Amino acid sequence: MSQLENSITLYEKYGGENTIKALVESFYDRVLKDPELAPVFEKVDMGPLKRHQALFISQALGGPKQYDGRDLSEAHRGLAITNGQFDRVSAHLGDAMAGLGVSEEDIATIGSIVSALRGQVVSAEPLASGLPEPEAPALDPPGAAPVEPPAQSAGGTGGGGNLYEKLGGEHTIKTVVDIFYRRVLGDAALAPVFQGVDMGNLKRHQALFISQALGGPKQYDGRSMSEAHRRLAITGAQFDAVAGHLVGALRELEVGQADIDTIVAVVSPLKDEIVQTLFQRWLRAG
Ligand code: HEM
Numbered sequence: 697m698s699q700l701e702n703s704i705t706l707y708e709k710y711g712g713e714n715t716i717k718a719l720v721e722s723f724y725d726r727v728l729k730d731p732e733l734a735p736v737f738e739k740v741d742m743g744p745l746k747r748h749q750a751l752f753i754s755q756a757l758g759g760p761k762q763y764d765g766r767d768l769s770e771a772h773r774g775l776a777i778t779n780g781q782f783d784r785v786s787a788h789l790g791d792a793m794a795g796l797g798v799s800e801e802d803i804a805t806i807g808s809i810v811s812a813l814r815g816q817v818v819s820a821e822p823l824a825s826g827l828p829e830p831e832a833p834a835l836d837p838p839g840a841a842p843v844e845p846p847a848q849s850a851g852g853t854g855g856g857g858n859l860y861e862k863l864g865g866e867h868t869i870k871t872v873v874d875i876f877y878r879r880v881l882g883d884a885a886l887a888p889v890f891q892g893v894d895m896g897n898l899k900r901h902q903a904l905f906i907s908q909a910l911g912g913p914k915q916y917d918g919r920s921m922s923e924a925h926r927r928l929a930i931t932g933a934q935f936d937a938v939a940g941h942l943v944g945a946l947r948e949l950e951v952g953q954a955d956i957d958t959i960v961a962v963v964s965p966l967k968d969e970i971v972q973t974l975f976q977r978w979l980r981a982g
């Protein structure tokens with residue numbers, strides 16, 4: 697989506713490849729010193745993991761090289777990672793960035809990107825932290841006061857307010873989604889992809905997805921991005937066009953450029969999951 701970025705990427709701003717490498721070293725130092733996390737990495741060959749993580753972070757921050765590892769749900773599926781572990785890893789990443797002099801604002805931006813990945817990384821718990829946990833042991837005698845659901849975690853590394861609230865919450869997101877799909881369906885190159893799709897349902901899922909990614913309280917309950925888009929054979933150009941309409945919708949609502957950049961940074965890393973390579977599309981056609 698480089699044509700959407702009218703400013704320098706975070707990758708360039710902080711010194712590119714060398715900084716990312718230093719970040720990854722400091723990040724895994726912290727992770728491996730954390731007794732709640734170290735056992736998960738016991739049998740992992742840290743060399744290739746560091747290389748993949750560096751590529752992944754570089755790409756997410758606008759670097760030139762492409763991540764070539766597994767998709768995140770595949771890489772983490774067997775690990776039964778909990779929300780608590782995810783929060784700790786996110787916090788170590790935040791601390792590692794702070795240690796390298798990354799600004800608080802940029803740490804918050806990157807925190808939003810990382811938060812959006814929670815659903816792909818955590819597999820040990822239901823994601824619905826706003827709902828009572830279905831398999832929570834019934835410790836309370838019948839008739840006891842209802843147990844409060846656990847407070848929503850701040851979501852990743854960011855501390856203070858989130859973008860969801862800043863932009864005006866549910867109402868704004870719904871408006872963004874309406875304008876976004878009006879633009880998408882008005883684009884002759886994209887409209888055919890949505891033929892036969894139940895737009896009411898899609899809008900509801902999209903609003904939930906975006907809300908959650910921006911730190912909203914409700915949880916997305918749809919399919920994973922790779923699952924939802926697999927049959928569609930989406931090209932890189934279509935992805936860029938859709939992302940462009942999202943930016944257009946945000947501009948129509950006069951969302952500030954810095955916040956638009958944050959949202960673009962949240963959406964960009966999904967490209968890998970949504971777009972099918974030429975080879976995948978060829979297999980599908982064949
Ligand atoms: C915070 C967001 C996270 C991101 C962006 C992330 C990213 C990645 C990446 C890029 C890989 C390499 C995949 C590959 O080599 O194909 C990976 C693997 C791995 N991640 Fe994460 N990860 C995250 C969270 C976590 C958490 C919370 C844990 C555990 C507490 C974890 C544990 C692991 C392990 C053990 C591997 C190696 C798996 C293997 O080699 O089989 N990750 N991660």
Ligand code: HEM
Pocket residue numbers: 886889890893894897898901902905917918919920924925928930934935936938939963966970
């Ligand atoms: C920019 C990043 C994108 C995000 C965040 C996104 C998000 C979503 C979400 C949340 C759903 C609902 C999944 C479900 O209901 O289980 C969905 C479905 C869908 N998306 Fe995307 N999408 C993106 C890009 C695209 C692109 C580039 C296209 C095509 C040009 C596309 C076409 C569709 C279609 C047609 C469906 C409905 C699939 C069905 O009902 O079978 N999306 N997307």
